[in-house]
Amino acid sequence: MYSDERVEAFRRRLASQGQRVTPQRLAIYKYLIEAETHPSAEEIHRALQPIYPSMSPATVYKTLELLVEMGLATELAFGDSPNRYDGNPHEHVNLVCTECGSIVDLEESLLEELRERVVRASRFLVRSQRHEFHGVCPRCQNAKGA
Amino acid sequence: MYSDERVEAFRRRLASQGQRVTPQRLAIYKYLIEAETHPSAEEIHRALQPIYPSMSPATVYKTLELLVEMGLATELAFGDSPNRYDGNPHEHVNLVCTECGSIVDLEESLLEELRERVVRASRFLVRSQRHEFHGVCPRCQNAKGA
DNA sequence: TTGTATGCAAATTGTTTGCATACCC
DNA sequence: GGGTATGCAAACAATTTGCATACAA
Numbered sequence: 001m002y003s004d005e006r007v008e009a010f011r012r013r014l015a016s017q018g019q020r021v022t023p024q025r026l027a028i029y030k031y032l033i034e035a036e037t038h039p040s041a042e043e044i045h046r047a048l049q050p051i052y053p054s055m056s057p058a059t060v061y062k063t064l065e066l067l068v069e070m071g072l073a074t075e076l077a078f079g080d081s082p083n084r085y086d087g088n089p090h091e092h093v094n095l096v097c098t099e100c101g102s103i104v105d106l107e108e109s110l111l112e113e114l115r116e117r118v119v120r121a122s123r124f125l126v127r128s129q130r131h132e133f134h135g136v137c138p139r140c141q142n143a144k145g146a
Numbered sequence: 147m148y149s150d151e152r153v154e155a156f157r158r159r160l161a162s163q164g165q166r167v168t169p170q171r172l173a174i175y176k177y178l179i180e181a182e183t184h185p186s187a188e189e190i191h192r193a194l195q196p197i198y199p200s201m202s203p204a205t206v207y208k209t210l211e212l213l214v215e216m217g218l219a220t221e222l223a224f225g226d227s228p229n230r231y232d233g234n235p236h237e238h239v240n241l242v243c244t245e246c247g248s249i250v251d252l253e254e255s256l257l258e259e260l261r262e263r264v265v266r267a268s269r270f271l272v273r274s275q276r277h278e279f280h281g282v283c284p285r286c287q288n289a290k291g292a
Numbered sequence: 293t294t295g296t297a298t299g300c301a302a303a304t305t306g307t308t309t310g311c312a313t314a315c316c317c
Numbered sequence: 318g319g320g321t322a323t324g325c326a327a328a329c330a331a332t333t334t335g336c337a338t339a340c341a342a
């Protein structure tokens with residue numbers, strides 16, 4: 001399974017940086033990359049509850065922060081709802097449905113060209129890029145029409 | 147002055163929608179579009195303090211929410227710092243400096259093509275789009291090198 | 293005059309922090 | 318064995334809410 005390789009790589013990076021490989025960290029990362037939901041910290045905590053009943057929310061928050069620092073995840077912030085996390089390692093667009101809250105990814109080759117142009121025009125040292133389209137997903141459009 | 151026209155348009159839209167034209171609302175919108183800073187609610191509140199000493203933060207928050215609903219502003223959310231607001235009415239890229247917190251706009255014609263492609267590929271009903279590049283601005287790059 | 297926006301204060305909520313304990317190395 | 322990550326509870330900070338008052342229409 002592809003996600004296992006990525007968890008394995010995470011494990012190695014932790015070890016090589018002298019950080020501890022704990023079951024909580026591995027489980028959180030695994031959940032993040034296997035979930036299609038762009039989960040919130042709370043969702044991750046709830047989902048892992050059956051397996052790690054004593055795991056605290058603080059551990060989830062700290063691990064997610066670590067993953068973001070390591071470049072293995074990105075944080076999607078919204079003004080009025082909890083942060084969501086994205087473990088997709090490829091540049092992509094996030095489509096955020098304002099009706100149901102779902103977020104889906106879309107790969108788009110134009111993002112590379114866009115980045116080049118932005119770097120050239122701004123002289124920014126770009127560390128990450130983030131693209132969101134907000135609107136109504138096809139499913140919710142149908143639901144409304146019904 | 148260009149911003150006066152926009153304030154005037156805001157006034158008319160409020161009136162036509164049966165909403166009240168208050169000096170606070172006009173001042174908040176004027177400050178937002180004249181500021182180059184992509185201000186937070188707190189910055190706006192602080193800046194208008196001398197003119198409206200009794201204005202409450204709640205009024206600023208409510209007005210900003212109203213502006214976002216009316217499509218006159220967009221909210222830039224960050225996980226770890228207050229929301230910032232953007233009154234730029236054109237599609238653009240936001241360049242966010244992780245060193246000094248500054249945000250600058252960059253117009254980029256590619257965004258239109260990107261939107262078209264996204265709509266075609268996803269069948270999303272797109273209401274707004276948001277593009278952020280995070281990194282280090284030229285000024286902070288120089289400061290570091292010094 | 294009527295009702296909506298304001299201002300104030302309290303409440304809310306997601307997230308962070310401090311510290312003792314557990315457990316990875 | 319040594320020290321870092323965890324778990325718990327308390328603290329925090331931005332934002333929202335409820336309600337009485339002020340003021341735009």
